[in-house]
Amino acid sequence: MLRVGIDVGGTFIKAGVVDEGYTILHKISVPTGGDADFEALVKNIARAGELAVQEAGAQWKDVSSVGIGIPGLLNPRTGVVVLAPNLGGGWRDIPFLETVQKLLPVPVYVGNDANCAVVGETLAGAAKGNENVVMLTLGTGVGGGVVTDGKLFVGGRGLGAELGHMVLQMEGAPCGCGLNGCTEAYCSVTSLVKQTRRAMELDQKSAMHAYAKEAGLVDGRTAFECSKMGDKAALFVVENYCRYLANAIGSLVTVFRPDVVLIGGGLSNQREYLMDKLNALLPRFVFASEVIGVPPIRRATLGNDAGTIGAAFLDIM
Amino acid sequence: MLRVGIDVGGTFIKAGVVDEGYTILHKISVPTGGDADFEALVKNIARAGELAVQEAGAQWKDVSSVGIGIPGLLNPRTGVVVLAPNLGGGWRDIPFLETVQKLLPVPVYVGNDANCAVVGETLAGAAKGNENVVMLTLGTGVGGGVVTDGKLFVGGRGLGAELGHMVLQMEGAPCGCGLNGCTEAYCSVTSLVKQTRRAMELDQKSAMHAYAKEAGLVDGRTAFECSKMGDKAALFVVENYCRYLANAIGSLVTVFRPDVVLIGGGLSNQREYLMDKLNALLPRFVFASEVIGVPPIRRATLGNDAGTIGAAFLDIM
Numbered sequence: 001m002l003r004v005g006i007d008v009g010g011t012f013i014k015a016g017v018v019d020e021g022y023t024i025l026h027k028i029s030v031p032t033g034g035d036a037d038f039e040a041l042v043k044n045i046a047r048a049g050e051l052a053v054q055e056a057g058a059q060w061k062d063v064s065s066v067g068i069g070i071p072g073l074l075n076p077r078t079g080v081v082v083l084a085p086n087l088g089g090g091w092r093d094i095p096f097l098e099t100v101q102k103l104l105p106v107p108v109y110v111g112n113d114a115n116c117a118v119v120g121e122t123l124a125g126a127a128k129g130n131e132n133v134v135m136l137t138l139g140t141g142v143g144g145g146v147v148t149d150g151k152l153f154v155g156g157r158g159l160g161a162e163l164g165h166m167v168l169q170m171e172g173a174p175c176g177c178g179l180n181g182c183t184e185a186y187c188s189v190t191s192l193v194k195q196t197r198r199a200m201e202l203d204q205k206s207a208m209h210a211y212a213k214e215a216g217l218v219d220g221r222t223a224f225e226c227s228k229m230g231d232k233a234a235l236f237v238v239e240n241y242c243r244y245l246a247n248a249i250g251s252l253v254t255v256f257r258p259d260v261v262l263i264g265g266g267l268s269n270q271r272e273y274l275m276d277k278l279n280a281l282l283p284r285f286v287f288a289s290e291v292i293g294v295p296p297i298r299r300a301t302l303g304n305d306a307g308t309i310g311a312a313f314l315d316i317m
Numbered sequence: 318m319l320r321v322g323i324d325v326g327g328t329f330i331k332a333g334v335v336d337e338g339y340t341i342l343h344k345i346s347v348p349t350g351g352d353a354d355f356e357a358l359v360k361n362i363a364r365a366g367e368l369a370v371q372e373a374g375a376q377w378k379d380v381s382s383v384g385i386g387i388p389g390l391l392n393p394r395t396g397v398v399v400l401a402p403n404l405g406g407g408w409r410d411i412p413f414l415e416t417v418q419k420l421l422p423v424p425v426y427v428g429n430d431a432n433c434a435v436v437g438e439t440l441a442g443a444a445k446g447n448e449n450v451v452m453l454t455l456g457t458g459v460g461g462g463v464v465t466d467g468k469l470f471v472g473g474r475g476l477g478a479e480l481g482h483m484v485l486q487m488e489g490a491p492c493g494c495g496l497n498g499c500t501e502a503y504c505s506v507t508s509l510v511k512q513t514r515r516a517m518e519l520d521q522k523s524a525m526h527a528y529a530k531e532a533g534l535v536d537g538r539t540a541f542e543c544s545k546m547g548d549k550a551a552l553f554v555v556e557n558y559c560r561y562l563a564n565a566i567g568s569l570v571t572v573f574r575p576d577v578v579l580i581g582g583g584l585s586n587q588r589e590y591l592m593d594k595l596n597a598l599l600p601r602f603v604f605a606s607e608v609i610g611v612p613p614i615r616r617a618t619l620g621n622d623a624g625t626i627g628a629a630f631l632d633i634m
Contacts, residue, residue: 073605083608092608132473148472155465156449156574165604167568169487170503170561177604179567186487244487250496251484255572257473287482287494288390291400291409 001064002056004049004106005312007113007304008032008070010086013045015052016308017063022124024305026056035089042096046103060105067109067314068100069116069307075158076314079110082159109314113307115152115161117264117300118145119317120310125302127260134258135300136163136249138265141176142184146256152317153256164188168248186244189220189267195241196223199233206233220267228273242277249278250285253295264300271299318381319373321366321423322629324430324621325349325387327403330362332369333625334380339441341622343373352406359413363420377422384426384628385417386433392475393631396427399476426631430624432469432478434581434617435462436634437627442619444577451575452617453480453566455582458493459501463573469634470573481505485565503561506537506584512558513540516550523550537584545590559594566595567602570612581617588616 002025007014009032016027028051033044049066053059072084072091079097084090101108111119118127118135127133131150137143144163146153155161164184165177172181173191185191196218200208207226212218223241226234249261267274278297283289300306319342324331326349333344345368350361366383370376389401389408396414401407418425428436435444435452444450448467454460461480463470472478481501482494489498490508502508513535517525524543529535540558543551566578584591595614600606617623 073609083605148470148477153465153470155572156576159609160465160572160574162571162604165568165571166483167564167602168484170485170489170564172487178607179602179604181564182604247484247487247498251482254479254482255472255477257477259473285484285496287479287496287499288400292390292476 002058002062003312003315004052004063004066005116005308005310006045006049006066006068007116007307007311008045008068008087009113010071013048014304014308015048016305016312017052017056017058018309018312022309022313024308025058026052027305027308028052028055032087038088038091038094039099041088042099043103046100049104063106065107065109065315066104067111067116067311069111069113069311070096071113073159073162074110074112076109076111076154077158107315111152111311111314112145112154112158112161114143115145115154116310116314117143117306118147118262118310119152119313120302120306120308121262121264121300122147123313124309125306126262126298126300130259132256132258133260133262134163134249134252134256135262135264136187137300138187138189138263138267140188140190142188144252146258147317148256152314163252166248166251168244168251183248187241187248189265192220192223192237192241192267193218195237199223199237203233207231208234224270224273238277242274243281246278246281247285249297250282253282254287257292258295260295261297262300263297264306268299275299319375319379320629320632321369321380321383322433322625322627323362323366323383323385324433324624324628325362325385325404326430327388330365331621331625332365333622333629334369334373334375335626335629339626339630341625342375343369344622344625345369345372349404355405355408355411356416358405359416360420363417366421380423382424382426382632383421384428384433384631386428386430386624386628387413388430390476390479391427391429393426393428393471394475424632428469428628428631429462429471429475429478431460432462432471433627433631434460434623435464435579435627436469436630437619437623437625438579438581438617439464440630441626442623443579443615443617447576449573449575450577450579451480451566451569451573452579452581453504453569454617455504455506455562455580455584457505457507459505461569463575464634465573469631480569483565483568485561485568500565504558504565506582509537509540509554509558509584510535512554513551516540516554520550524548525551541587541590555594559591560598563595563598564602566614567599570599571604574609575612577612578614579617580614581623585616592616
């Protein structure tokens with residue numbers, strides 16, 4: 001049987017038809033619909049699934065279930081989206097599953113988008129074959145997902161596993177969520193850019209100025225690329241950032257004891273340069289690492305497809 | 318059927334015969350055996366179970382299983398104790414379950430002692446009726462346990478949920494475990510005593526000096542009791558300590574989304590004075606608390622019996 005995975009983002013809805021070997025047979029992308037009301041957005045989501053099935057040359061009778069990843073807090077059992085700030089002008093306490101199920105002819109499963117990504121990577125990507133996985137997606141924020149004993153860990157009422165908002169520095173930097181000292185406030189690319197800008201202000205001779213000028217902006221690459229060229233200010237930023245991130249990962253290892261930790265998002269394009277630094281630092285931040293050891297930190301490999309594949313297989317997680 | 322729960326501590330082994338209503342019918346306490354070798358300690362543990370059954374006037378045929386809580390890191394499935402520094406001069410990679418099972422005539426289950434405590438409180442204590450529970454035991458260290466969806470959460474290979482070593486302050490105070498900035502380094506009673514001593518050094522006129530002199534020592538009560546009497550230095554210590562602890566609890570709520578948080582250990586004798594402060598602070602430290610709300614923080618009620626009852630019921634968790 002086939003499955004349909006739908007990854008709902010603030011801008012685009014991606015839908016894919018996935019076979020039992022976790023291969024996406026066909027995928028499409030349609031606009032989410034901006035600030036359209038809830039019913040219109042749900043119709044767009046169901047329609048994206050419909051379209052993916054049609055374009056794949058399949059029929060609903062070939063499809064066992066649809067899984068949908070949502071960027072927000074939701075209870076996967078009741079299907080109520082408690083909070084999704086980036087959808088339709090902000091969803092709050094929306095009976096999403098109940099509504100979308102009426103528009104689709106097969107059973108529907110829903111999950112958080114970061115959770116879908118870790119499911120995808122665990123089944124078919126960089127964590128394939130592992131039963132215990134923690135994944136952090138580094139972007140504007142820090143998304144997180146956990147698989148324990150081969151099952152998706154979501155916490156009470158499905159509202160937990162908000163790894164980006166685990167504390168890293170008590171009473172520390174303000175986070176976009178309103179709290180202070182969250183992992184996201186130190187480890188997101190947004191924060192890395194802030195850290196980069198601060199170092200640039202302090203060192204007018206840093207190579208980062210020329211690099212940013214040529215690139216047209218300061219972004220997550222600025223410090224990393226300049227540190228590779230030997231720029232001291234850039235290296236300082238990178239080493240601080242990696243220590244923050246390794247400390248956050250160490251805390252997650254202490255709590256979840258994964259067999260492997262995955263890093264996703266644009267910054268994971270720094271590949272071995274980033275992973276080698278993190279793997280070298282990790283033992284310093286894991287409880288009893290000298291006895292139990294530490295898991296390897298690896299780059300996620302499926303990119304955007306992780307969310308689609310993971311959503312499609314929510315039914316077995 | 319009856320069950321036997323055995324709570325193994327560094328000094329005493331407590332064993333209890335427990336009925337299906339979670340009532341301890343009879344309990345005993347015997348010396349653990351100090352630095353005796355592994356085999357001798359395991360015999361003492363099995364003998365404690367035997368003795369409890371005998372003294373309860375029961376027979377092994379009335380007992381469905383034995384559960385044993387161990388102060389250390391262990392894999393509940395394989396029954397291997399990876400690390401237990403306080404047993405027999407320090408256990409490391411010990412096939413505990415395999416060995417103790419040979420000495421007992423019914424199926425044996427093993428778990429970490431802090432995990433047993435949360436099981437006991439969830440089944441029969443302050444969290445009765447809840448499916449999602451986080452418990453912190455504040456003592457020399459900070460022990461932790463988590464129940465999610467009615468099941469004990471132990472992390473990969475049973476080695477996770479070391480909540481006391483989740484980071485609270487990146488690159489912060491040294492922890493007894495060798496890491497820096499662990500929750501334990503700020504929230505244990507050991508740390509509270511350090512914080513108290515520091516405040517006393519800085520304020521020679523604080524009422525804490527007279528209180529400690531009369532008590533014969535500075536302990537977890539010193540700052541709390543003097544703060545109730547209006548001593549400013551003591552109140553400063555208590556408010557800082559409560560903020561640290563509320564921040565750590567907030568992070569755990571963000572990750573696990575329990576329905577209730579329990580505080581165990583001697584400091585929980587501060588009852589409403591402590592719980593009211595923690596409950597008032599908690600929303601400041603929980604992700605999306607204004608939307609999802611926060612769980613109540615309550616005092617654990619079973620005391621030492623939590624470990625015995627929880628161990629007895631490891632088989633259903």
